[in-house]
Amino acid sequence: MEMIIEAQGLQKDFRIAKRRPGLFGGLRSVVDPEVRMVSAVRDLSLQVQCGEMIGLVGPNGAGKSTTIKMLTGILTPSSGEVRVAGLVPIRQRRELTSRIGVVFGQRTQLWWDLPLIDSLRLLRHLYRIPEARHRENLKQLRAMLDLDEFIDTPVRQLSLGQRMRGDLTAALLHEPELLYLDEPTIGLDVVAKARIREFLLSLNTQRGTTVLITTHDMDDIETLCPRMVIIDHGCKLYDGTVKDIQARFGGERILVAVLDAAEMARMATLSRSEDGLPVLPDLPEGVRLIKLDGPQLELGFRREAIPAHELISWLGACYALRDVTFQEPDIEDVIRRIYEKNLLLGDIGVAV
Ligand SMILES: Nc1ncnc2c1ncn2[C@@H]1O[C@H](COP(=O)(O)OP(=O)(O)OP(=O)(O)O)[C@@H](O)[C@H]1O
Numbered sequence: 001m002e003m004i005i006e007a008q009g010l011q012k013d014f015r016i017a018k019r020r021p022g023l024f025g026g027l028r029s030v031v032d033p034e035v036r037m038v039s040a041v042r043d044l045s046l047q048v049q050c051g052e053m054i055g056l057v058g059p060n061g062a063g064k065s066t067t068i069k070m071l072t073g074i075l076t077p078s079s080g081e082v083r084v085a086g087l088v089p090i091r092q093r094r095e096l097t098s099r100i101g102v103v104f105g106q107r108t109q110l111w112w113d114l115p116l117i118d119s120l121r122l123l124r125h126l127y128r129i130p131e132a133r134h135r136e137n138l139k140q141l142r143a144m145l146d147l148d149e150f151i152d153t154p155v156r157q158l159s160l161g162q163r164m165r166g167d168l169t170a171a172l173l174h175e176p177e178l179l180y181l182d183e184p185t186i187g188l189d190v191v192a193k194a195r196i197r198e199f200l201l202s203l204n205t206q207r208g209t210t211v212l213i214t215t216h217d218m219d220d221i222e223t224l225c226p227r228m229v230i231i232d233h234g235c236k237l238y239d240g241t242v243k244d245i246q247a248r249f250g251g252e253r254i255l256v257a258v259l260d261a262a263e264m265a266r267m268a269t270l271s272r273s274e275d276g277l278p279v280l281p282d283l284p285e286g287v288r289l290i291k292l293d294g295p296q297l298e299l300g301f302r303r304e305a306i307p308a309h310e311l312i313s314w315l316g317a318c319y320a321l322r323d324v325t326f327q328e329p330d331i332e333d334v335i336r337r338i339y340e341k342n343l344l345l346g347d348i349g350v351a352v
Contacts, residue, residue: 001049001050002049002050003047003048003049003050004049004050004052004084004085004177004178004210005046005047005048005071005083005084005178005210005212006046006047006048006081006082006083006084007044007045007046007047007070007071007080007082008045008080008081008082009043009044009045009079009080009081010041010043010044010045010046010067010070010077010079010080010082011039011041011042011043011044011077011078011079011080012039012040012041012063012066012070012075012077012078012234013037013038013039013040013078014038014040015035015036015037016035016037016038017029017033017034017035017036018033018034018036020034039233039234040063040066040234041063041067041070041231041234042063042233042234042235043080043235044067044080044231044234044236045236046067046239048212049210050208050210051204051208051209051210052210052211052226052227053200053204053210053211053213053224053225053226053227054210054211054212054213054225054228054229055214055215055221055224055225055227055228055229056068056212056213056215056228056229057214057215057218057221057228057229057230057231057335058230058231058232059232059339062231062233062234063231063233063234064182064214065182065214066234067231068102068180068212068214070082070089071084071089071180071212072084072089072096072100072102072180073089073090073092073096075090076090077090084096084099084100085099085100085177085178087099098127098128098174098176099176099177099178100176100177100179100180101171101172101174101176101178101179101180102171102179102180102182103164103167103168103179103180103181103182104182104183105164105182105183105184105185105186105187106182106183106186108155108167109167109170109171110155110166110167110170111155112154112155113154113155113156114154114155115151115152115153115154115155116147116150116151116152116155116158116166117152119166119170120138120151120166120169120170120173123170123173124173129174134173137173137174137175138169138173141168141169141172141173142169144199144202144203145165145168145169145199146165146195147165147166147169150162160187160188160192161188161189161191161192161195161196164184164185164188164192165195165196165199168196168199172203172209175207176209177209178209178210178211178212179203179209179210179211180212180213181200181211181213181214181215182214183214183215183216184196184200184213184215184220185197185215185217185220186215186216186217193217193219193220197219197220197223200213200224201223211224213225218332218335221242222331225242226241226242227239227240227241228240228242228245230245230338232339237338242331245331245334245338246328246329246334247303249334249337249338250328250329250333250334251302251329251333251334251337252300252301252302252329253300253301253308253326253327253328253329254290254298254299254300254301254326254327255298255299255301255308255311255312255315255324255325255326256296256297256298256324256325256327257296257297257298257299257319257321257323257324258295258296258297258321258322258323258324259295259296259297259319259320259321259322260295260319260320260321260322261295262320263295263319263320266319267292277289277291277292278292280318282314284301284305284306284310284311284314285305285306286301286302286304286305286306287299287301287306287311288300288301295322299311299315308326312324
């Protein structure tokens with residue numbers, strides 16, 4: 001399979017001049033600056049195949065934007081090698097511009113005072129898109145993103161969700177193979193978020209566009225990205241599927257069973273533990289009763305303690321059931337646990 005991004009040992013160090021306090025300190029800082037180095041990205045390697053949708057996740061200051069800036073040719077890496085669509089971003093920035101699209105959720109490339117349609121027409125000249133191709137792409141994107149109701153409105157009067165749809169159109173008019181999205185759903189309501197996600201999925205399926213997305217919204221990742229990369233303190237901590245990380249760090253899964261009405265009387269006869277819950281006889285090891293609410297029973301279990309099908313068999317053999325479902329650990333909680341407890345840092349021996 002063809003690679004669209006190939007980065008090896010990428011590193012970005014920033015020199016930051018420290019300012020000493022006070023007037024005298026300020027003057028001294030000019031003559032004799034005290035410099036501190038910040039490693040924003042450290043030894044990052046990344047391979048992305050054409051057509052992938054990949055999420056770049058990490059806490060504030062982790063190095064996500066710096067990584068994207070090196071991949072787009074805005075920043076020169078301090079060391080390491082990178083090729084995007086076969087080009088070296090910093091040396092072949094002009095050629096690269098026609099192959100990639102970039103959307104920053106917090107900024108816009110649209111002209112603030114012009115109606116959206118004018119910005120979209122002006123971009124034809126900026127990207128030197130042949131007129132027929134521009135017309136066809138605009139028609140397609142206009143329909144896919146439902147732009148008609150506000151396409152004649154000045155950008156400054158658009159809602160955040162409408163503006164994001166306009167920005168996505170602007171980034172895609174020249175049919176880039178690769179789309180970078182930096183926080184594309186930030187500040188949007190649930191309906192607007194869902195609409196953007198739906199669009200990105202169809203863009204990926206219909207045009208085969210590769211999408212690299214940085215986000216703090218784990219719903220973006222769960223909906224869009226089979227693969228995620230977690231970075232923190234500039235280092236890549238994880239590169240794999242969302243499912244794997246849930247399995248490794250998700251803690252307990254929960255089985256929710258609805259008992260038959262007849263079982264309720266039996267539950268009432270069972271002795272109670274200190275927390276007031278009935279003590280279920282012969283409960284398999286590694287399984288605990290979390291809650292009993294009317295006929296609904298919740299059992300927490302670790303996947304290495306007992307396979308889900310064995311737990312269902314045991315429960316079905318002991319109790320008459322009306323329904324059984326599973327709740328997987330929320331990816332949001334999983335990521336929070338990883339950040340809070342530095343769960344992955346031990347894997348790669350990073351000192352923080
Ligand atoms: N131009 C710069 N000069 C100096 N330091 C910088 C510069 N840009 C970024 N940094 C530093 O590099 C580190 C990584 O910043 P970066 O913006 O890449 O993080 P991020 O993961 O995108 O964060 P956020 O989620 O808050 O956007 C931070 O410590 C930041 O202060």
